[in-house]
Amino acid sequence: SSVSTKLVIGNWKMHGGLRSNEVLLNALVDGMKSMPPGLKVGVCVPFPYLAQANALLAGSRVEWGVQDLSSHHEGAYTGEVSAVMAADFGTRYAIVGHSERREYHREGAILVAEKAERALEAGLTPIVCVGETAEEREYAFTERVLSAQLSAVLDRLSVEQAASMVLAYEPVWAIGSGTSAGVDDVRDVHAFLRGQLAAKGEAVGRIPVLYGGSLKPENAAALFAVPNVDGGLVGGASLSADKFLPICEAGA
Ligand code: PEP
Numbered sequence: 412s413s414v415s416t417k418l419v420i421g422n423w424k425m426h427g428g429l430r431s432n433e434v435l436l437n438a439l440v441d442g443m444k445s446m447p448p449g450l451k452v453g454v455c456v457p458f459p460y461l462a463q464a465n466a467l468l469a470g471s472r473v474e475w476g477v478q479d480l481s482s483h484h485e486g487a488y489t490g491e492v493s494a495v496m497a498a499d500f501g502t503r504y505a506i507v508g509h510s511e512r513r514e515y516h517r518e519g520a521i522l523v524a525e526k527a528e529r530a531l532e533a534g535l536t537p538i539v540c541v542g543e544t545a546e547e548r549e550y551a552f553t554e555r556v557l558s559a560q561l562s563a564v565l566d567r568l569s570v571e572q573a574a575s576m577v578l579a580y581e582p583v584w585a586i587g588s589g590t591s592a593g594v595d596d597v598r599d600v601h602a603f604l605r606g607q608l609a610a611k612g613e614a615v616g617r618i619p620v621l622y623g624g625s626l627k628p629e630n631a632a633a634l635f636a637v638p639n640v641d642g643g644l645v646g647g648a649s650l651s652a653d654k655f656l657p658i659c660e661a662g663a
Contacts, residue, residue, distance in 0.1 A: 416449030417635055417642035417662030418577065418619050420538060421649025422478060422506060423456050432460055436467045438652035443472040447663045451642075453504050454649065455538075458492050461500035469501055476504025476538070479512055482525035494533035505530040506644075508540045508560065510583045520563030527564050531572045538577045538644065539564050540623070541604075545584035554603055561604065565611050574614035577621060579644045580604060585624030587646060594637050597622055601639035628654055631661035 427435075436454070443452060453474040456464050464475035481491035494505060507530060508523035523539065530537040541560040543553040557580070565573055580600055585592045592600075601620055609616030622634050623644030634640060642662055648654040 415641075416447065416451070418451045418453075418621060419642050419655075419659045419662050420452075420476070420504060420506075420577075420579075420621065420644050421454040421655055422509070422623075422644055422646050423454065423649060424478065424511070424646060425457060426650055427457055427460055429460070429463060432456070432463055433467065435650070435652055436464065436473070439473045439655065440468065440471040442652060442656040443659070446472070446659060450659060450663045452659050455504060455506050458497075461497065461502060465501040474503040476502055476506065476535070478506045478509065480505050480507060480526050480529055480535075482522050482529060484529065494529040494535055498533045498535060502535055504538055504577075505535045506538045506540060506579075508564075510540060510542050510581060510586060514583075520560055521567075523560070524564045524567035527576060528567055528572070531568065531575060536575060536577055538579050538621070540579045540581050540644070542581040542583045542586075542624075548582070548584060553600065557600070557604065558607060561607055565607075565615070570612050570615060573608075573611055574618060577619045578604060578608065579621040579623050581623035581644060588625050591625040591627075591630050591634060592622070594633055597634060597637045597640060601637065605639045626658055628657035628661070631658040635662050 455476040455478045468475055477497045480494045507526040512518045527537040527539055541557050543556040547556050582592050619641035621642045621644045622640050626643045626645045627648045
């Protein structure tokens with residue numbers, strides 16, 4: 412375990428069901444009872460399960476969130492879900508700019524920034540995801556890509572808003588691959604991101620920066636010990652309490 416306690420967020424993606432969720436959420440609530448104070452844990456569930464998360468997690472140490480949001484306030488936007496609607500169900504977090512949204516739904520940097528802004532206006536904490544592809548990394552474009560993704564968000568938000576967000580570094584090539592980025596890469600990238608944030612002021616420089624990409628019980632402690640890593644965003648391993656709780660524990 413490391414010096415400071417971490418923020419660990421599960422991203423269920425398009426997985427789950429009422430029955431299996433109940434088992435998992437109850438196990439997380441139970442497991443968190445014995446975790447040291449300070450450790451913060453959340454799960455980002457598909458929209459239909461927000462009411463269930465609210466019912467089962469309210470009053471526990473497990474917070475919940477959504478995996479995306481509309482960039483609009485309200486109106487004729489068929490199929491969209493607003494930040495205010497999510498907030499109605501006790502939601503704390505909203506992932507925005509996940510690489511799967513950027514890639515499969517063509518979400519651009521400005522749209523992601525608007526979503527972060529909607530989240531903050533509704534009192535949610537946006538978890539802004541940035542990350543380079545394998546090809547971008549190969550051509551040494553990593554910092555350029557991350558800087559463009561992050562600055563679109565920082566340029567749109569006020570300093571006060573930016574100080575309330577969470578940043579997640581998720582190298583696209585590590586997501587779902589079974590192999591996380593190495594600690595040396597993570598150290599360099601997180602130091603770079605910390606510098607970009609600090610340029611927006613002291614308060615923004617202190618926001619949590621999470622690592623995401625094939626986090627698992629076997630590698631969580633090493634990654635959480637890297638300077639400027641304030642926790643993790645966990646995909647696949649957040650679907651079972653047997654894997655997610657040990658990752659959370661590594662952040663305690
Ligand atoms: C993610 O997609 O946010 C993620 C971190 O996925 P995984 O842990 O499955 O690599």
